[in-house]
Amino acid sequence: MSRDTRVDAPDDPDEIFVDGADWEQVIDAVTDETLTVNMGPQHPSTHGVLRLVLELDGEVVRRLNSVIGYLHTGIEKSTEYRTWVQGTTFVTRMDYLSPFFNETAYSLGVERLLGIEAPERAQAVRVILMELNRIASHFVWLATGGMELGSTTVMTYGFRDREHILDLFESQSGVRMNHAYIRPGGLAADVTDDFEERVRALIKLLPERFAHYEELLLRNPIWNDRLRGVGVLNQERAMALGVTGPLARAAGLPWDLRRAQPYCGYEQYDFDVVTEDASDSFARFLVRLEEMRQSLRIVEQALDTLPGGPVMVDDKRIAWPSQQELGPDGIGNSPEYIRHIMGESMESLINHFKIVTQGYPVPAGQVYSAVESPRGELGYAMTSIGTNKPYRVHVRDPSFVNLQAADEMSRGHQVADVIAIVASIDPVMGGVDR
Numbered sequence: 001m002s003r004d005t006r007v008d009a010p011d012d013p014d015e016i017f018v019d020g021a022d023w024e025q026v027i028d029a030v031t032d033e034t035l036t037v038n039m040g041p042q043h044p045s046t047h048g049v050l051r052l053v054l055e056l057d058g059e060v061v062r063r064l065n066s067v068i069g070y071l072h073t074g075i076e077k078s079t080e081y082r083t084w085v086q087g088t089t090f091v092t093r094m095d096y097l098s099p100f101f102n103e104t105a106y107s108l109g110v111e112r113l114l115g116i117e118a119p120e121r122a123q124a125v126r127v128i129l130m131e132l133n134r135i136a137s138h139f140v141w142l143a144t145g146g147m148e149l150g151s152t153t154v155m156t157y158g159f160r161d162r163e164h165i166l167d168l169f170e171s172q173s174g175v176r177m178n179h180a181y182i183r184p185g186g187l188a189a190d191v192t193d194d195f196e197e198r199v200r201a202l203i204k205l206l207p208e209r210f211a212h213y214e215e216l217l218l219r220n221p222i223w224n225d226r227l228r229g230v231g232v233l234n235q236e237r238a239m240a241l242g243v244t245g246p247l248a249r250a251a252g253l254p255w256d257l258r259r260a261q262p263y264c265g266y267e268q269y270d271f272d273v274v275t276e277d278a279s280d281s282f283a284r285f286l287v288r289l290e291e292m293r294q295s296l297r298i299v300e301q302a303l304d305t306l307p308g309g310p311v312m313v314d315d316k317r318i319a320w321p322s323q324q325e326l327g328p329d330g331i332g333n334s335p336e337y338i339r340h341i342m343g344e345s346m347e348s349l350i351n352h353f354k355i356v357t358q359g360y361p362v363p364a365g366q367v368y369s370a371v372e373s374p375r376g377e378l379g380y381a382m383t384s385i386g387t388n389k390p391y392r393v394h395v396r397d398p399s400f401v402n403l404q405a406a407d408e409m410s411r412g413h414q415v416a417d418v419i420a421i422v423a424s425i426d427p428v429m430g431g432v433d434r
Helices: 023-032 075-081 087-091 099-114 120-148 152-173 195-217 221-227 235-241 281-304 335-343 346-358 398-403 406-410 415-425
Strands: 035-039 051-057 060-067 365-373 376-384 392-396
Touching: 051 415, 060 406, 060 415, 075 087, 075 392, 087 099, 087 392, 099 120, 099 365, 099 376, 120 152, 120 195, 120 281, 120 415, 152 195, 195 281, 221 281, 221 415, 281 415, 376 398, 392 398, 398 415, 406 415
Parallel strands: none
Antiparallel strands: 035 051, 051 060, 365 376, 376 392
């Protein structure tokens, strides 16, 4: 371009300049330009290895594309090469913040194919563990969401309080996460003698911790400004997109599988399905906060009515001899009984060996079993062809479905709001990329 070439706007818009270009056309071209920006896959505010491709007009989001697959584990496919019991050790790793929900949904499907039902004690323990797991998962959501919006105090509190629940899980299953404790037919073992005492200690402790979060955040001007009116997804669009869980209930949709399609005896417990009408990120915060209180209500009721008896079905086809009850006073997983089958009962020893090494055949058929996880409807579509391994296990993971709403929720908001919106969705990429 020569020194004499004119580059500033002419006084007359119709004036021709720069090799015949029209100034209004230049303005239109610049106005129509958008910028594509990558957020992730390793980004402190994307809840795991999630890549977000943002199309921006200045600071305003025009389009958001979620790029997944960075955490793909092939868990669904792996279950086809393992026995039905071994499958629990795989599925528990999908949504790694909600392992008990994966184990329960999977086990309920296998039990339906087998035509059996877990003992009442096992079902009550499942409910207690799942509801405490829901609280622990919501603690992580609150902690990470608070960190991403600048509240390190919330992050510290959330992970601190979660530790109390994980300590209980470790005392029962031996590990803090990925337990494989809930299995087809019941539980891997009965709860410990101090289980009730430990749970009641949590019931006493946690309500005052919930009050801390309310005191810290409900009237916090920054928290309110960052969440109110941000990421609105109304009830009609939530239903159209298949969104479930707190996202749907924050839009006023009272859909909860524990009430709509009860399982594990949920129909006998008194609790409220929490809803809000604002449909924004702040409403999702309110829903999850109240859900934790409702979970404690369920836990207390389940503990008050916790029945005795075995925690595994009395069925030689699927239960290890060491998991079955020994007479009216003996429990099958006791060291005495294990020594009994190993040293005195050859039949029990052979049966134990065959089940552990070969598994058991499951009648041919198809089934869909679903539970209400902390993120929504978690469903397992399972197919058996009558062998000791699944033919197909397909999972409807709520994080995968809910994440599809991120684009609609983000349009028209600024880049900084995307952080709050994705946090309010609470996706776990282990479930998305299974």
